[in-house]
Amino acid sequence: MEPIIVTEHLSKSYRGHILAVNRVSFEVYKGEIFGFLGPNGAGKSTTIHMLTTIIRPTGGKARVCGFEAIREPHLVRKNVGFVSQDIAVDEALTGRENLALQGRFYHLRTDVILHRVQELLALVDLTDRADHLVSTYSGGMRKRLDIAEGLIHRPSVLFLDEPTLGLDIQTRHRIWEYVKKLREEQGITIFLTTHYMDEADSLCDRIAIIDHGQIVALGPPGNLKECIGGDLLSIKLVPGRWDENALQRDIASLPGVEKVSPGPDGSFSLIVQKGESAAPGILAALGEMGLEIQSISLKRPSLDDVFLYFTGRELRDEGADNFHRTNIALRRARSQ
Numbered sequence: 001m002e003p004i005i006v007t008e009h010l011s012k013s014y015r016g017h018i019l020a021v022n023r024v025s026f027e028v029y030k031g032e033i034f035g036f037l038g039p040n041g042a043g044k045s046t047t048i049h050m051l052t053t054i055i056r057p058t059g060g061k062a063r064v065c066g067f068e069a070i071r072e073p074h075l076v077r078k079n080v081g082f083v084s085q086d087i088a089v090d091e092a093l094t095g096r097e098n099l100a101l102q103g104r105f106y107h108l109r110t111d112v113i114l115h116r117v118q119e120l121l122a123l124v125d126l127t128d129r130a131d132h133l134v135s136t137y138s139g140g141m142r143k144r145l146d147i148a149e150g151l152i153h154r155p156s157v158l159f160l161d162e163p164t165l166g167l168d169i170q171t172r173h174r175i176w177e178y179v180k181k182l183r184e185e186q187g188i189t190i191f192l193t194t195h196y197m198d199e200a201d202s203l204c205d206r207i208a209i210i211d212h213g214q215i216v217a218l219g220p221p222g223n224l225k226e227c228i229g230g231d232l233l234s235i236k237l238v239p240g241r242w243d244e245n246a247l248q249r250d251i252a253s254l255p256g257v258e259k260v261s262p263g264p265d266g267s268f269s270l271i272v273q274k275g276e277s278a279a280p281g282i283l284a285a286l287g288e289m290g291l292e293i294q295s296i297s298l299k300r301p302s303l304d305d306v307f308l309y310f311t312g313r314e315l316r317d318e319g320a321d322n323f324h325r326t327n328i329a330l331r332r333a334r335s336q
C-alpha cells in the first residue's frame with residue numbers, strides 16, 4: 001500500500017511548554033479513511049493543522065502527497081482540502097455563491113468553477129437549495145456545504161476536523177454516507193478527527209487513538225478491539241461479606257476468564273474468552289461460592305473499551321460534548 005501521509009516524530013509545543021503533539025509517527029495510505037480518535041485536548045486539531053500547514057511543527061517531519069509540510073507548504077496546500085472544526089461558510093451568500101467564491105480563492109477558471117460547483121452541489125445533495133441563502137440552512141446542510149468547499153480544487157487528501165461535531169444522530173449518519181461516497185466515487189484519501197467512537201468505528205479503515213498528544217494504539221477498528229483479547233462480562237454482586245482481593249483471585253481462576261478488574265459497589269469487569277459459552281459456567285461457579293448476583297451484562301468490546309484498556313480512562317465524556325455545543329452556540333451568537 002502506498003503511503004500518502006507520513007509523519008516522523010511530529011511534535012508541536014505551544015509557548016515552549018504545552019506539548020500538544022508529542023513525537024507522533026504514522027502513515028496514511030492512499031484511498032483510505034483514516035481516523036484520529038481521542039478526547040478533548042488530545043492533540044487532534046493540532047495534528048491536522050500541522051499536516052495542512054496551517055501551523056508549523058516544532059519537531060519532527062511530515063510528508064503529505066509527496067511534499068514536506070515544513071519546506072514545501074504551498075505544494076502541500078495545492079493537494080489537500082481542509083474542513084475545520086468550526087463551520088466556515090458565509091451565511092450572507094447562497095450555497096452556490098459560497099462554492100464559487102472558494103473556487104476563485106484557488107484561482108480556478110470560471111468555466112471550471114461552474115462545472116465543479118454543479119458537481120459538488122449534487123454530491124452533497126444541495127442542488128435544490130443551492131440558490132437559497134446559507135442563513136436558511138440547517139446545521140447539517142451547512143456542514144455538507146463546508147465539506148463541498150474543501151473539495152473545490154480536487155484535492156487528493158481531504159482533512160475533516162470533527163466533521164459531525166454538535167450534529168444530531170441522523171445528520172451524523174448522512175455525513176458518514178457522504179464521506180464514504182467521496183472515497184468510493186473520487187478515490188480521495190480522507191483523514192478525519194473525531195471523539196465519537198461510533199463514528200471512527202463505522203467509517204474508518206484504520207484508527208489512531210491519541211491521548212495527551214501521543215498515539216496509544218493504531219490499527220483497523222476490528223484489530224484494536226481484538227487487542228482486548230475477549231468479550232466483556234460485567235457482574236454486579238448483591239452486597240455481602242466477601243473479601244474483594246480474594247474474590248478477584250477466585251474469579252480470575254475460573255475457566256475462560258482472562259482478566260478481572262473490580263469496580264465500585266460489588267461490581268467486577270471480566271475479560272472472557274468466548275463469552276457466550278463461558279458465562280453460564282462462571283455464573284454457576286459464583287453461585288457455588290455462595291454469591292448472589294444482582295445483574296450481569298455481556299458484550300463485545302467497543303472502541304471505548306479499547307480506549308479504557310490503553311489509557312485507563314473512559315473516552316466518553318458527555319460534559320465535553322456539551323461544552324463543545326455551548327462553544328459553537330456562543331461563536332454563532334457572536335458572529336451574528
Ligand SMILES: Nc1ncnc2c1ncn2[C@@H]1O[C@H](COP(=O)(O)OP(=O)(O)OP(=O)(O)O)[C@@H](O)[C@H]1O
Pocket residue numbers: 014015018019020038039040041042043044045046047085195
Ligand atoms: N494556540 C494554542 N495555544 C496554546 N495551547 C494550545 C493552542 N492550541 C491548542 N492548545 C493546547 O494543545 C492541546 C491540544 O489541543 P487540540 O486543539 O489539538 O486538541 P483536540 O484533540 O483537537 O481537542 P478537541 O477535541 O477539543 O477539539 C490542548 O491542551 C490545548 O489546550
Ligand SMILES: [Mg+2]
Pocket residue numbers: 044045046085161162
Ligand atoms: Mg479539535
